[in-house]
Amino acid sequence: MxxxxxxxxxxxxxxxxxxxxxxxxxxxxxxxxxxxxxxxxxxxxxxxxxxxxxxxxxxxxxxxxxxxxxxxxxxxxxxxxxxxxAAPDRELIRQTLHARRLAEITLIRLACQRPRVDDLKCLRTSVEREKRAVEQDRRGAAIRLSGEFHLRLARMAGNVPLANFLGSLVPVTSLAIARSAGQTHSCGAWQEHVALVEAIERGDAAKADSLINRHLDHLEQTLLGSDLEPCVVG
CATH class of the missing domain: 1.10.10.10 (Winged helix-like DNA-binding domain superfamily/Winged helix DNA-binding domain)
Known part of the structure; x- marks a missing residue:
């Protein structure tokens, strides 16, 4: 996880x-x-x-x-x-997050064009597993499953090369989250994922775009410095 x-x-x-x-x-x-x-x-x-x-x-x-x-x-x-x-440095993390934003914005928009029932069910199952890991205080699994949600969403979008590209970025992000401040904890990543699934189900690309940008903003602020409370998102 x-x-x-x-x-x-x-x-x-x-x-x-x-x-x-x-x-x-x-x-x-x-x-x-x-x-x-x-x-x-x-x-x-x-x-x-x-x-x-x-x-x-x-x-x-x-x-x-x-x-x-x-x-x-x-x-x-x-x-x-x-x-x-591995010990990813700040510059690698910055570049990885920038690449993730570029990839995920496109993938989210593609996912909104083809929200199949089976794909949505898969995403909800992924969120439920992430939620359980948070509730059970399994930090490693929660971080990994948060990243897995994004990979499942990418596969749903139907662009295999772009999904594979994201797959090369998410694990590095997960490692960076784990290595960030020792008291970093979940502050609602799975709720943000629920909101994303609901926007995708409605085919609301504008809302999904806003949500993924805010989600990645939290991640960037957590890993590269901000005044916000640390939050596990991935």
């Missing part, structure tokens, strides 16, 4: 069961959540073997998930070095 056990990660295809009996697809959210909750952080000295033991998985499965997280710029993999958690 654990919660992804019921739905595959958006970048993955159907994954086999690991030799230990746990679906490989479950390892990604468990490991990502541990990073977002800073149980594994930039100072952690971990290896494939230590992660294998921590998550009761196979080394091959751990390697596969680490490779995916490296592709998403969450971990850094270098030959003859231990894996480490």
């Amino acid at each position: 654990n919660s992804f056990a019921s739905a595959p990660h958006p970048h993955s295809t159907a994954l086999p069961l690991s030799r230990l009996g746990m679906p490989v697809e479950d390892l990604y959210p468990r490991l990502f959540d541990a990073i977002l909750e800073q149980r594994i952080d930039t100072d952690s000295r971990f290896t494939e073997d230590s992660l294998k033991d921590m998550f009761n998985s196979s080394r091959a499965d751990v390697r596969r998930v680490l490779t995916q997280l490296a592709h998403e710029q969450i971990v850094v993999l270098r030959a003859n070095h231990r894996p480490r958690v």
Whole structure:
């Protein structure tokens, strides 16, 4: 974000069961959540073997998930070095948020043109899972699921290249949120997501555009500095 056990990660295809009996697809959210909750952080000295033991998985499965997280710029993999958690700097975060705004404004407008019932149901399920994670104080899952909402919305828009582009930006944003002020907490991201779904269902592109801009304003102010109370949005 654990919660992804019921739905595959958006970048993955159907994954086999690991030799230990746990679906490989479950390892990604468990490991990502541990990073977002800073149980594994930039100072952690971990290896494939230590992660294998921590998550009761196979080394091959751990390697596969680490490779995916490296592709998403969450971990850094270098030959003859231990894996480490990435530490996006302020400039990377600024550029990532700028790119997200450009992409999401277009994706929101496209989504409003084709609000299919199944897509809306999927978005509402995503929001409900995010809400439960917040209520259960599962911070890592809440951050991850907030980002997952945006990825599901992007796929709903029907532009695969643009959705894939957003998929390269959201995980970095999630990591930045997790690394922001230690007391950062949710202040209503899932409610904002509910409002977005309602605007999309009505096909109200102007309202959806306003909501996504305000949503991203909160995120930018949280990560790059503002006088507003910190808020987990993603």
